[in-house]
Amino acid sequence: MAVGLQAPRHILPVAGVRLGVAEAGIRYANRRDLTLIHLAAETQVTGVFTRNRFCAAPVLVARRHLTMARGVRALIINTGNANAGTGRAGLQAAEASCRVVAQYLGCLPEAVLPFSTGVIGESTALAEKIAAVLPDCVEQLAETRWEEAAAAIMTTDTIAKACSRQVDIDGVTITVTGMAKGSGMIRPDMATLLAYIATDAPLQGVALQRCLQEAVAQSFNRITVDGDTSTNDACILMATGHAALSPIAAVTDPRYAGLRDAVTAVAQWLAQAIVRDGEGATKFIPIQICGGRDEGECLRVAYRMAHSPLIKTAFFASDPNWGRLLAAIGSAGVDDLAVDGVQVWLGETRIVRDGARDPEYTEAAGRAVMAQAEIPVRVDLGRGSAEAQIWTCDLSYDYVRINADYRS
Amino acid sequence: MAVGLQAPRHILPVAGVRLGVAEAGIRYANRRDLTLIHLAAETQVTGVFTRNRFCAAPVLVARRHLTMARGVRALIINTGNANAGTGRAGLQAAEASCRVVAQYLGCLPEAVLPFSTGVIGESTALAEKIAAVLPDCVEQLAETRWEEAAAAIMTTDTIAKACSRQVDIDGVTITVTGMAKGSGMIRPDMATLLAYIATDAPLQGVALQRCLQEAVAQSFNRITVDGDTSTNDACILMATGHAALSPIAAVTDPRYAGLRDAVTAVAQWLAQAIVRDGEGATKFIPIQICGGRDEGECLRVAYRMAHSPLIKTAFFASDPNWGRLLAAIGSAGVDDLAVDGVQVWLGETRIVRDGARDPEYTEAAGRAVMAQAEIPVRVDLGRGSAEAQIWTCDLSYDYVRINADYRS
Structure with a gap:
């Protein structure tokens, strides 16, 4: 796997x-x-x-x-x-x-x-x-x-x-x-x-x-x-x-x-x-956050996304469910975040422009990226020059199976 | 469900x-x-x-x-x-x-x-x-x-x-x-x-x-x-x-x-x-933390447990996997926690005594509690008189199915 x-x-x-x-x-x-x-x-x-x-x-x-x-x-x-x-x-x-x-x-x-x-x-x-x-x-x-x-x-x-x-x-x-x-x-x-x-x-x-x-x-x-x-x-x-x-x-x-x-x-x-090789992983997801005021807030946003079961299951389903990405970014503890400065890309496809759906984004383009085994996510917070990158994977049936079976 | x-x-x-x-x-x-x-x-x-x-x-x-x-x-x-x-x-x-x-x-x-x-x-x-x-x-x-x-x-x-x-x-x-x-x-x-x-x-x-x-x-x-x-x-x-x-x-x-x-x-x-009625829920889990220095640290421990996919899948499997409970308590950000003061109960069964497996605990007793649809977890941090209670549910195959299918 x-x-x-x-x-x-x-x-x-x-x-x-x-x-x-x-x-x-x-x-x-x-x-x-x-x-x-x-x-x-x-x-x-x-x-x-x-x-x-x-x-x-x-x-x-x-x-x-x-x-x-x-x-x-x-x-x-x-x-x-x-x-x-x-x-x-x-x-x-x-x-x-x-x-x-x-x-x-x-x-x-x-x-x-x-x-x-x-x-x-x-x-x-x-x-x-x-x-x-x-x-x-x-x-x-x-x-x-x-x-x-x-x-x-x-x-x-x-x-x-x-x-x-x-x-x-x-x-x-x-x-x-x-x-x-x-x-x-x-x-x-x-x-x-x-x-x-x-x-x-x-x-x-x-x-x-x-x-x-x-x-x-x-x-x-x-x-x-x-x-x-x-x-x-x-x-x-x-x-x-x-x-x-x-x-x-x-x-x-x-x-x-x-x-x-x-x-x-x-x-x-x-x-x-x-x-x-994460338990049950079917997707490898590099998450890059740029435009932050400091590395700490970039990491907070990145981990908030990487730990969201809703985002992880959407990746498993190859579903370009970008609303869940926004919900995670918005609740990552960057309390003074101006949402209309936020840009989000899946691979090379911009899905969010200035805080809302990119007018040029098409569901087909999103699906094409999500069908890949490796799906880079990039977020520009639009408020500084700090950046950070982390790596995570999706959440699949097999994660549940492995951890419901295995005594760790 | x-x-x-x-x-x-x-x-x-x-x-x-x-x-x-x-x-x-x-x-x-x-x-x-x-x-x-x-x-x-x-x-x-x-x-x-x-x-x-x-x-x-x-x-x-x-x-x-x-x-x-x-x-x-x-x-x-x-x-x-x-x-x-x-x-x-x-x-x-x-x-x-x-x-x-x-x-x-x-x-x-x-x-x-x-x-x-x-x-x-x-x-x-x-x-x-x-x-x-x-x-x-x-x-x-x-x-x-x-x-x-x-x-x-x-x-x-x-x-x-x-x-x-x-x-x-x-x-x-x-x-x-x-x-x-x-x-x-x-x-x-x-x-x-x-x-x-x-x-x-x-x-x-x-x-x-x-x-x-x-x-x-x-x-x-x-x-x-x-x-x-x-x-x-x-x-x-x-x-x-x-x-x-x-x-x-x-x-x-x-x-x-x-x-x-x-x-x-x-x-x-x-x-x-x-x-x-949480998505895919098969278990209802009240988590009560007592013996904390303040309510904030009690809540940190409670949410750390409630958000752990490993704990949630163990509940789904009715597996009294108390090692995962300890791992969550130990990484909840209570940095000066003295682990040998920690007690953990599943229902009325004490599973951890003074930071290690209770000598009187039996796997059969743990399984009996975990088989229930409602599984109260209680942790005594042994360092104060503050307490807090939260409620959560398990993480099942159906959570993944629902969120891999549903566009939220």
């Missing part, structure tokens, strides 16, 4: 990052549900996490381990169980998982970051299940297993999501490769569901953190499927430094911008892939 | 309020789509309206006529066309409709309030269509036609909504009767879709306005179906003063509270009826 999305191909390994997957039977038998990422020594790691107050136990543990700044050597990711809403027992399970991995790899438990995704609020013998299959996972570790790992972290995703970009920095080819999972409960707030991006560039310190923040701001923090913010969102950036470049630690370093753009490109591709 | 709702019966006439309906062919043939409400001289009228910036032409005209305070003698309500997003031509159509009615009834055009509901953004020869059937409408005018009027103002409603209450004030029986329509695009902001409440009490001035405001705050402003705010919301309170009581003009009048409570009871019944 994913809109314009194909299974990952030509994913480039990142020197110093090895991956392994296993069947741990966390929730279902006969599926790969455990992923181990092993990092070369000295790899620099940073992350952003969900702001949901009911954040999951592994989020608490991963955040704490990161702030201890004693170096990260491994990430252990399970699907099938979110280990959220599990109280003290959940925290103990997340910590025990780290100890199991640390013992096997010969590192400190604090050098392991745990991640979980799946059903909220159920307990499971996580550490024991991980311990049972960890030898298998470690044995397979290889730099070439990104596609398998991207598949192993999925929940309701219908397709694995991974991509690579390369950029030339001072004559050295730098690789950025990332993978992500997520399909529902998608309205990240400072993070996304699970996303892992690695590079062989020697990014460090502030430059590493800022690189991730800037990339996330233009990617995972610009998407929504259903407006629901997960308890388990996390996005991790890993820089092994295996490329033959001197360290990049400051954002003023002339090499920083090119790297950030490459990381942003990977993050944006992954974020859009999550929307394209 | 409406949850626990039956067609109006025993609707009591209000002395001084006569109603008539007609088939004007606004959008569909062979259906009553026009309602005229004729008010006795000296009837006092007040209203609250949508805050959507793209409010409809009739909302602009009705608001202006009300502020002119020259007395209101008639309300003209059409369904099938919202006359919103129609620019200058729409305004002219709304004003022409008032002139047509005024001419026929022998009053000023400013004494007529116009209301429209239906498809947004399409023009129609509204005044001409009204003129053609107005004689028919006037001929039928009677105090006993509330049920017919309640049916004639419907759009995607599956059932007409009207109710009456009586209250004894100083030995005089006062009647309050109201009707409303609305099923989708329901997240009123200071008003609802269309609601008309009449009483024979001699409410006047500030007491009349405050009575409506207080009633709306506890009824139409406490419901949501899909979070979408209509362009056409309006709620009107009419007081004919035909009951044998001296005028009630101040909220300090000892008779005020009893009247306000009766009006609030009617408004609350109508508001809940709108949710019970």
Whole structure:
């Protein structure tokens, strides 16, 4: 069902990052549900996490381990169980998982970051299940297993999501490769569901953190499927430094911008892939708002449209129901909006001119745009020069079916 | 499909309020789509309206006529066309409709309030269509036609909504009767879709306005179906003063509270009826939040839950998926929420105790509550004494079907 999305191909390994997957039977038998990422020594790691107050136990543990700044050597990711809403027992399970991995790899438990995704609020013998299959996972570790790992972290995703970009920095080819999972409960707030991006560039310190923040701001923090913010969102950036470049630690370093753009490109591709594979999605909808007084009001209008069930069902029906667009724009909290300054386009077709139906608009033209699988919406608020873009999808029967069936 | 709702019966006439309906062919043939409400001289009228910036032409005209305070003698309500997003031509159509009615009834055009509901953004020869059937409408005018009027103002409603209450004030029986329509695009902001409440009490001035405001705050402003705010919301309170009581003009009048409570009871019944008949609704869900620091944060948590597609689909599936409840509570913007102070009940069953699954909770108990057609949700935030209650419904296949089919 994913809109314009194909299974990952030509994913480039990142020197110093090895991956392994296993069947741990966390929730279902006969599926790969455990992923181990092993990092070369000295790899620099940073992350952003969900702001949901009911954040999951592994989020608490991963955040704490990161702030201890004693170096990260491994990430252990399970699907099938979110280990959220599990109280003290959940925290103990997340910590025990780290100890199991640390013992096997010969590192400190604090050098392991745990991640979980799946059903909220159920307990499971996580550490024991991980311990049972960890030898298998470690044995397979290889730099070439990104596609398998991207598949192993999925929940309701219908397709694995991974991509690579390369950029030339001072004559050295730098690789950025990332993978992500997520399909529902998608309205990240400072993070996304699970996303892992690695590079062989020697990014460090502030430059590493800022690189991730800037990339996330233009990617995972610009998407929504259903407006629901997960308890388990996390996005991790890993820089092994295996490329033959001197360290990049400051954002003023002339090499920083090119790297950030490459990381942003990977993050944006992954974020859009999550929307394209949004639960039940049949349409991919970029929403661009311009002419605002500030970015904040542009985003308010964009998200108001993206979260309107009436607009999302109209897109599903390929119905150019522009009245619903106006109703959403008008109730987005821009209280002094002069409606006769508002223009709205579907694709290249202007449907609203100066706040009312464009006299030249025809239903046939609207239907032609709406029949496409990708439907760009553009709104000019006519009151400033700020702009913002987000990406969303439609609301279909299948969204209801998936979420009425699935216990998340 | 409406949850626990039956067609109006025993609707009591209000002395001084006569109603008539007609088939004007606004959008569909062979259906009553026009309602005229004729008010006795000296009837006092007040209203609250949508805050959507793209409010409809009739909302602009009705608001202006009300502020002119020259007395209101008639309300003209059409369904099938919202006359919103129609620019200058729409305004002219709304004003022409008032002139047509005024001419026929022998009053000023400013004494007529116009209301429209239906498809947004399409023009129609509204005044001409009204003129053609107005004689028919006037001929039928009677105090006993509330049920017919309640049916004639419907759009995607599956059932007409009207109710009456009586209250004894100083030995005089006062009647309050109201009707409303609305099923989708329901997240009123200071008003609802269309609601008309009449009483024979001699409410006047500030007491009349405050009575409506207080009633709306506890009824139409406490419901949501899909979070979408209509362009056409309006709620009107009419007081004919035909009951044998001296005028009630101040909220300090000892008779005020009893009247306000009766009006609030009617408004609350109508508001809940709108949710019970929400598009595709199969469940009616009162959400009560207590233990907040202030009412605002209680409402934020309540609406966050009520607008979560994941929660709404879980209710549709009768799935006690309490992890989704926690995820919504945790992302409702109460940034310093201590999660281990949170308790959650479904009906009388406690599912979350001190922020995690209640050890005594069983899936069977949760399923038993979720199988009911009415599922009260109660959350104690454990940080204060404020509380708030709202009402919502689930999200079903039929919501998608209705809104993928219907051009609103």
